[in-house]
Amino acid sequence: MATSTPSTSYAVERGTLRNGLRVVVSPDRSAPVVAVAVYYDVGIRSEPEGRTGFAHLFEHLMFQGSASLQKMDHVKYVQSSGGTLNGSTRLDYTNYYEALPSNALERALFLEADRMRSPAVTEETLSNQIAVVKEEILVNVLNQPYGGFPWLTLPPLLFETFPNAHNGYGGFEDLESATVDDARDFFDRYYAPGNAVLALGGDLDPEQAIALVEKHFGDVPRRTVPTRPDFDEPPPTSERRAEQVDQHAPAPAVALGWRVPDPDDLDAYLPHVVLTAVLSTGEASRLRRRLVHDDRLATDVGSHVAFMEDAFDVRNPTALLVEAHHEPDVPADRVVAAVDEELDRVATGGVPADELERVRARLTSSLLQGHDHVLSRTLAMASFEQQRRRAELVGELPALLGAVTGEQVAAAAASLRPDARARLDVVAGAR
Amino acid sequence: MSPRKVAAPREVPGLSRPRKPRLPTVAERKMPNGLRVVAVRRPSVPLVHARLRIPTAVRRDDDLGRASLLERTMLLGTAERSQSELAEALQRIGGSLRVSGDADRLILAGESLRGGQSELLSLLAEVVSGASYPKGPVEGEAARLADLLRRHLSQPGVIADEAWLRQMYDGHPYGRENPAAEEVLAVPPSSLRAAHRRRVVPDGSLLVLVGDLTPARALDQVSAALGSWEGSGGPTRVPKVGPVTLGPLVLVDRPGAVQSNLRLGGSAPARTDPAYAAVEVANALFGGYFSSRLTMNIREDKGYTYSPRSSLRHSTAASSLLTAADVATDVTAPALVEIAYELGRLVSLPPTAEEVAATAQYLVGSLALSTATQAGLAATLTVLLADGLDVTWLREHPERLTSVTPADVHEAAQRLLAPASMVATVVGDAARIEGPLAALYDVQRA
Numbered sequence: 001m002a003t004s005t006p007s008t009s010y011a012v013e014r015g016t017l018r019n020g021l022r023v024v025v026s027p028d029r030s031a032p033v034v035a036v037a038v039y040y041d042v043g044i045r046s047e048p049e050g051r052t053g054f055a056h057l058f059e060h061l062m063f064q065g066s067a068s069l070q071k072m073d074h075v076k077y078v079q080s081s082g083g084t085l086n087g088s089t090r091l092d093y094t095n096y097y098e099a100l101p102s103n104a105l106e107r108a109l110f111l112e113a114d115r116m117r118s119p120a121v122t123e124e125t126l127s128n129q130i131a132v133v134k135e136e137i138l139v140n141v142l143n144q145p146y147g148g149f150p151w152l153t154l155p156p157l158l159f160e161t162f163p164n165a166h167n168g169y170g171g172f173e174d175l176e177s178a179t180v181d182d183a184r185d186f187f188d189r190y191y192a193p194g195n196a197v198l199a200l201g202g203d204l205d206p207e208q209a210i211a212l213v214e215k216h217f218g219d220v221p222r223r224t225v226p227t228r229p230d231f232d233e234p235p236p237t238s239e240r241r242a243e244q245v246d247q248h249a250p251a252p253a254v255a256l257g258w259r260v261p262d263p264d265d266l267d268a269y270l271p272h273v274v275l276t277a278v279l280s281t282g283e284a285s286r287l288r289r290r291l292v293h294d295d296r297l298a299t300d301v302g303s304h305v306a307f308m309e310d311a312f313d314v315r316n317p318t319a320l321l322v323e324a325h326h327e328p329d330v331p332a333d334r335v336v337a338a339v340d341e342e343l344d345r346v347a348t349g350g351v352p353a354d355e356l357e358r359v360r361a362r363l364t365s366s367l368l369q370g371h372d373h374v375l376s377r378t379l380a381m382a383s384f385e386q387q388r389r390r391a392e393l394v395g396e397l398p399a400l401l402g403a404v405t406g407e408q409v410a411a412a413a414a415s416l417r418p419d420a421r422a423r424l425d426v427v428a429g430a431r
Numbered sequence: 432m433s434p435r436k437v438a439a440p441r442e443v444p445g446l447s448r449p450r451k452p453r454l455p456t457v458a459e460r461k462m463p464n465g466l467r468v469v470a471v472r473r474p475s476v477p478l479v480h481a482r483l484r485i486p487t488a489v490r491r492d493d494d495l496g497r498a499s500l501l502e503r504t505m506l507l508g509t510a511e512r513s514q515s516e517l518a519e520a521l522q523r524i525g526g527s528l529r530v531s532g533d534a535d536r537l538i539l540a541g542e543s544l545r546g547g548q549s550e551l552l553s554l555l556a557e558v559v560s561g562a563s564y565p566k567g568p569v570e571g572e573a574a575r576l577a578d579l580l581r582r583h584l585s586q587p588g589v590i591a592d593e594a595w596l597r598q599m600y601d602g603h604p605y606g607r608e609n610p611a612a613e614e615v616l617a618v619p620p621s622s623l624r625a626a627h628r629r630r631v632v633p634d635g636s637l638l639v640l641v642g643d644l645t646p647a648r649a650l651d652q653v654s655a656a657l658g659s660w661e662g663s664g665g666p667t668r669v670p671k672v673g674p675v676t677l678g679p680l681v682l683v684d685r686p687g688a689v690q691s692n693l694r695l696g697g698s699a700p701a702r703t704d705p706a707y708a709a710v711e712v713a714n715a716l717f718g719g720y721f722s723s724r725l726t727m728n729i730r731e732d733k734g735y736t737y738s739p740r741s742s743l744r745h746s747t748a749a750s751s752l753l754t755a756a757d758v759a760t761d762v763t764a765p766a767l768v769e770i771a772y773e774l775g776r777l778v779s780l781p782p783t784a785e786e787v788a789a790t791a792q793y794l795v796g797s798l799a800l801s802t803a804t805q806a807g808l809a810a811t812l813t814v815l816l817a818d819g820l821d822v823t824w825l826r827e828h829p830e831r832l833t834s835v836t837p838a839d840v841h842e843a844a845q846r847l848l849a850p851a852s853m854v855a856t857v858v859g860d861a862a863r864i865e866g867p868l869a870a871l872y873d874v875q876r877a
Contacts, residue, residue, distance in 0.1 A: 006477035006545050030475050031803040032450035067438040072722070072731055077443060079722045080789030082796015101796050103449040110444050118438040131734025135690070139737055139757045143690045145585050203450065247687075250585045251578060282527065283506070284518035293514065296571050299578040327578060358522040365525030365544050368476040372804045430585060 008368065009395035012381065013206045017214065019222040020194025024381055024391045025209050026201045028374065034202035035378035036108040037097040038116065039386045041197075042190035044091050044168035045231050050177075053170015056089040057133050057178055058186050062096060063087070064125040067118040071125060074111050081107055090308055091168070092315045093386060099375040102203035106212050113216040116193060121183045130175050137169050145248035149426055150255035150323055151307040157240045157422035158257045158319055161233045192223035197386040201378035232317055235259040240422045245429045251299070253426040254332045255323040256339065258416045260305060262316040264388070270401055271408035272320050273311050276303040277359045278351055278409060279322070279342070281366075284358070286342050291324060297335050298324040312397070313383045320416065332425050340418060347414035351406040364398040452799050455808065457822050458646030460653070464660055465634030468653045469816065470646040473805050477545035478525075479642035479649075480809045481555060484817055485537040486666035487630040488747070489604045495534075496614030500569075501626050502530045502537065503576045507568045510561035514568060517554065524550050528558070534604040534669055535747040537630065538813075542806070545643040552656035559631050560660050562624075569620040577612035584609060587685060587858050588757065591692035594683050594877055595753065595856040599696070601676070604669050605746055632662030637816055641809040672749040675854060679873035684861035691763040691859030695770060696753035697852045699743055700843075702818050708791075708831035709839035713847050714743050716790045716840065717777050718754055724773045729756060735766045745818075752847055760860055764867035767855075774848045781841035788833075795829040 014024045047054040065071045078085045083100030096115075098108045141147035152167050159165040198217065200209050236259075261268035279287045280303040291298040301324040305311040324335050351359075371377040371394055381391035393400075455471045462468060489498045506528060507514045521527055524547030531538050539558070543551040583589055593607050600606040638657070640649050675698055700710050711719075718725030718741030729735045739756035754774075758766040801807045802825060815824050857868065861876065868874050 008476055028475075031799070032452055033800055033803050068440040068443065072727065076722045076789065079720055079793045079796075081446060082792045082799065084797065084800060085721075099800055101449055101799055103447040105447075106444045107446060110441070114441070128731065128734045132730055132737055135735070135757070135759060136737040138690045138759065139588075143587055143688060143757075145582065248585060250581045282518050282522050284515050284522055289515060292575065293568065293571065296574070299575045325578070325582070327574075358519060361525035361544060362522045362527070365478060365542065368478055368544075369542065369806065372476045372478070372806070374803065 007395065007398050008371065010377070012391045013210070014391070015210060017193065017218055019220050020192065020225060021217055021220070022197045022385065023210065023213050024197065024199045024385045025204070025206045026378070026381055026391065027204055027206055028201065029203050032102045032203050033099060033374055034102045034105045034200065034204050035097065035099045035375040036112060037095060037199045037378050037382040038112050039093050039095045039197045039382045040191055041093055041195045041228060041386055043089060043093050045163040046190065049162050050174060051182065052166050052174045053133070053168065054178060054182065054186065055094055056168065056170065057129065057175060058183060059087045059089045059094050060129040060133055061121050061125065061183055062115050062119055064129065065120040066115040067120070068114050074115065077107060077111055083108070089168070090310060090313060093383065095379065095382065097375065097379060105204055105209065109212050109216045113220060116191065116196065116217065117220045119187060121180050123180060126178065126180055126183065130178065133175060134172060141169060145246060145250065145430070146253060146426065149253065150257070150321060150424060153244055154255050154257045154321065154422055154424050155307060157242050157424055158236065158259070159233060163231045164233060164317060189226055192225050193217065193220045194222065194225040197382050199378050199382035199385065199391065201381065202374040236420055236422060238419050243425045243427055245427045247429040249426055249428045250430045251325060252328055252332060252428050253323065253325045254335055255321060255424045256336065257319045257321045257422045258420055259317055260320050263314055263318060264316060266400060271404050271412040273305050274359065274363070274401060274404045275346070275409050275412045276305055276320065277363050278346065278355070279303045281359070281362060286346065287339065290342050291335065291338050295338060297330050297338055298326045300325040312380065315387060328428060336423065343413045343416050347410050350410040353406065356406050360402050363401050367398055452802065454826055455822060458650055460650045462633070462654060462658060464658065465665065466636050466638060466657060466660065468638045468650055469812065470640040470644060470649040471808065471812070472644055472646055473641050473808060474643040475805060477643045478542055478805060479545060479548040479551065479640060479644050480542045480805050481540070481551060482639045482809045482813045483539040483555065483636060484813050485631060485636045486535065486817070487537055488667045488669045489534040490667060490669060492602060492604055492606060495604065495607065496610040497618045497622065497626055498532060499610050500573055500576060500615050500618050501623055501630070502532045504564055504569050504572050504623060505530045505558060505562045507572060508563045508565050509557040510563055511557055520550070520554055526551050528554065533608070548644060548649065549652050552652055556656045556660060562627055564620060564623040564627070566620050569623065573615055573618065577615050580609055580612045580615065587688065587690070587692050590683060591694045591856055591858040594681060594858065595694035595696065595854065598678070598681055598854040598856060599675055599751065600672060603672055605672065605749060628662065629664065632664055633657070633660045634662065635666035637813065639809050639813045639816070641812070642805045669748050677852065677854060679875040680855040680857060680868060681877050682861055682865060682868065682874050683856065683858040683877040685858050686860055686862065688860045689760055690757050691760055691857055691864055693756045693758060693767060693770070694753060694856040695853050696751055697854065699750040699752040699847055701750045702745055703820070706839065706843055708828065709835045709843035710847055711743065711794055712787060712790050712832065712835050713777065713840045713843040714741055714752060715794055716782055716786055717741055717773060717848055720793055722789065722793070725754070725770065728773055729766055729769050733769065735759065735762045760863055763857065763859055763864040764871055767871060771850050774850045777844040778849050781837040784837055787835060787837050787840055791832040791835055794832050798825070798829060
């Protein structure tokens with residue numbers, strides 16, 4: 001049967017306040033909910049040496065009170081309005097967001113503006129959140145089999161410079177030595193309104209919403225916007241390998257990583273995203289068929305672009321990753337050789353039209369599903385606006401991915417050569 | 432942050448007039464083979480979601496291995512197609528299909544691009560009527576599932592959940608969620624087709640479709656695709672659940688662990704209980720959301736943990752409340768003291784009207800958010816309809832939540848949160864935590 005590839009488009013209105021804050025608004029009146037997202041253009045790559053984990057720690061501190069709000073007030077105002085909220089710290093940005101019933105829109109704008117204007121950090125809240133962040137690292141990394149594999153453990157192999165290679169969760173020594181002054185400096189430097197994008201989506205009237213934004217954010221003082229450094233570094237010229245013994249892991253695993261083109265250049269970058277779908281999305285994909293079902297070399301295999309699986313939320317430099325879990329009696333070299341053979345098959349044989357058509361349909365459907373949620377859609381718009389000045393990409397992405405040709409995917413596969421990659425083997429250390 | 436910069440406090444804006452969510456229009460059909468079908472038009476994105484719920488129970492604890500393998504192997508092929516051909520056919524319509532289950536049911540869930548739903552339903556019909564369980568692929572998948580289980584069961588949080596379930600429901604199918612790897616490997620592949628015929632039957636099953644569809648047409652497509660799905664027998668239920676046996680705190684040793692995983696909980700009222708709204712508020716207010724007393728205390732005040740939480744869990748024959756917190760090893764006993772304090776406080780004293788109103792509003796908003804997507808609406812509708820409720824619950828439950836009083840919550844808390852009626856499990860480094868725990872509880876090693 002033939003299915004025409006459907007798509008959606010979302011209206012976007014944008015503006016810039018006098019203090020430099022960029023605003024995008026996208027109405028959708030289908031359900032009485034709204035989403036509010038603030039993206040600051042600072043992430044893990046910008047934290048100073050000796051302060052690993054600071055961008056993430058600072059994210060926690062932004063929930064600890066501000067000029068008009070006591071500790072926990074922010075959370076309580078959002079939740080008692082019927083909303084949910086969170087924040088996250090990525091390589092290139094830190095975001096804060098809420099999804100709420102639409103009658104709480106103004107309240108959410110007030111809360112975000114209050115902490116953009118003047119967050120409150122005390123010795124007490126700092127030491128409390130250092131303890132909380134340490135528990136977060138214990139539960140997600142140190143007390144966990146395969147904790148941080150490969151998103152924290154592969155970058156130090158693939159990259160050589162501190163911004164790209166260091167552990168973004170942070171070392172305990174660095175976290176414990178963080179001070180209130182550090183927090184003030186970090187805020188002053190990176191949290192200027194001109195370094196942020198505010199995105200609103202859902203059940204709202206754009207004109208009224210923009211007036212409310214002006215009302216609450218308009219008098220946040222303008223500050224100098226930092227110039228974002230170019231974090232690029234040369235790719236590997238020979239294979240970089242390491243082994244990591246994981247005391248909690250019951251079975252071995254292996255991860256491979258290759259540099260990919262600058263995400264800014266979508267024409268060069270998107271074929272790599274499509275390649276990961278050809279390789280490992282669904283049971284009909286190349287690597288799952290070969291490694292998991294036919295040869296039974298791996299119990300699980302996956303691939304994706306970007307370390308935090310956020311291919312459309314990341315700047316240069318980034319990577320394409322393949323990771324596989326395998327039985328102890330299967331040598332990792334056999335797993336890796338099979339991956340190389342499959343890459344070679346794509347590189348030399350290309351991707352038949354029928355296969356490419358299927359892969360595109362599934363990619364489109366996954367994107368549409370993600371964008372059905374007003375919060376996910378608004379987050380994507382904020383990120384596209386911040387990194388590419390084009391929130392409309394949310395609706396345009398399916399067509400752009402659909403335009404990638406089999407030849408482009410083959411060329412992407414051909415670039416993933418053994419002598420240009422990093423390879424990390426996890427040795428199972430559990431008894 | 433710094434004194435030179437603190438802006439003057441301003442007043443937090445109030446809420447404007449709320450707009451009520453529109454109640455979805457539900458088209459429904461009961462098919463001659465006993466399958467109930469519900470279709471809802473929600474064209475927010477050009478997709479269609481399908482969710483098939485089959486009420487087939489794992490009736491004996493030792494059936495869990497076979498039930499798990501059945502779920503994992505149902506998509507390995509049909510009479511007409513191999514696994515790859517099935518996967519390709521799904522991919523072609525932008526679709527996927529997933530099988531999951533627990534002791535009460537099997538769920539087949541999938542989606543497709545608009546226009547692909549007729550094909551999606553045909554593929555679903557092929558699977559439920561003719562999953563083939565080919566011997567070689569089943570053996571491969573069993574080995575793979577065994578490996579996944581070994582990895583899953585090595586996670587401390589999973590070890591703790593399983594140990595707590597064993598204490599709550601020992602010997603009953605609810606007593607664990609994951610079989611051991613060896614149990615899965617012991618299942619003869621040839622037994623799966625019979626297990627499928629016995630368990631995957633239309634009578635009593637429910638299919639919910641939500642998305643960019645025309646309901647009347649969708650119902651006809653289901654009749655055409657699934658009308659010939661046959662099966663003898665109807666829904667099955669797990670055995671009755673006996674009263675919880677209270678006992679000492681069970682300690683599972685994990686030498687060298689840098690954290691302890693605490694699990695504390697007991698029985699809870701069902702979703703159909705007349706006081707359920709108050710029960711939900713009591714759970715949330717105690718530990719069910721970020722503004723809860725538990726999070727305030729052991730995270731935001733003490734810094735003992737990252738993500739403490741309590742949750743209500745509903746199965747057909749029992750409901751429960753479970754409080755979970757993963758804490759640094761040296762504050763294991765102090766964290767348990769605080770959890771018991773917060774439980775006891777809500778059991779002994781009514782909460783303030785302000786806390787109750789804030790919590791109720793949070794629950795109303797969460798329900799609106801969770802039903803604002805196609806997939807979320809499909810999941811919520813499936814649960815409601817399977818519980819014998821209907822779509823009007825989405826309008827009535829928010830009203831019940833906002834009329835809950837502090838006295839209602841206090842009463843519900845006594846049924847739900849009494850520390851004296853809970854079982855407790857801790858996973859951690861026994862050499863360091865057993866002494867401090869023994870000063871608080873009667874402790875027994877697992």
